[in-house]
């Protein structure tokens with residue numbers, strides 16, 4: 001029996017994510033460059049996380065505002081602590097599920113990095129994003145897609161079929177939607193978007209050592225997996241097995257990230 005594909009509601013270690021999310025900050029810069037801004041717009045950051053990329057977005061909006069939306073209370077607490085002292089009331093925070101949210105007022109643009117693949121129902125997600133935008137409003141986003149982190153996922157899949165882990169993963173289809181560029185283009189068109197561009201790009205990312213790799217995969221990659229395991233010993237064993245396997249790769253501790261870029265707008 002498979003479970004329904006609802007959004008992940010389990011919590012993040014937002015302080016650890018803030019520290020470990022250097023790759024996400026680097027990936028976020030070219031995505032920001034793809035969003036044309038005058039500087040006075042209101043922009044939704046869809047899945048803002050701990051707010052590091054949100055801060056870079058706010059820097060580009062000296063007279064504008066950001067609505068920082070996330071499903072995770074921990075992430076929003078961390079983001080508020082980081083952003084409110086610097087940006088005051090130019091940033092507001094909304095706890096909501098991207099596949100069922102609505103805003104009081106439509107925004108000029110939507111920006112999103114490293115978040116949309118955590119939302120399982122992309123047709124519903126794109127419908128919500130479309131409704132949240134003004135006419136002519138732009139959506140610029142990047143998330144995991146295609147063969148994202150296939151290497152470590154294959155290893156995790158083997159573990160998940162093996163005792164003692166198997167009973168806790170039986171019937172689970174996983175926490176992500178890694179869509180292709182082609183399927184995403186069709187889904188955006190079906191939601192009503194125009195001027196659609198989608199593409200996949202490789203972003204292989206190496207962790208410096210075993211400690212960083214272990215913390216990174218536990219916090220950033222396999223949080224939902226670990227939430228399913230009933231005790232700390234099993235969680236540590238799951239992460240340590242994957243870390244030991246990555247140590248013997250050449251080069252070691254490499255994650256074969258693939259990012260799905262999407263740009264589109266609502267009709268005028």
Ligand SMILES: C[S@@+](CC[C@H](N)C(=O)[O-])C[C@H]1O[C@@H](n2cnc3c(N)ncnc32)[C@H](O)[C@@H]1O
Nearest residue numbers: 007024047048049070071072097098113115118
């Ligand atoms: C890897 S973090 C990315 C955070 C940030 N955008 C960045 O680039 O560092 C993914 C974020 O998406 C959020 N998220 C996952 N599913 C969500 C959903 N259904 N609705 C809203 N946010 C969601 C998570 O809570 C998490 O903060």
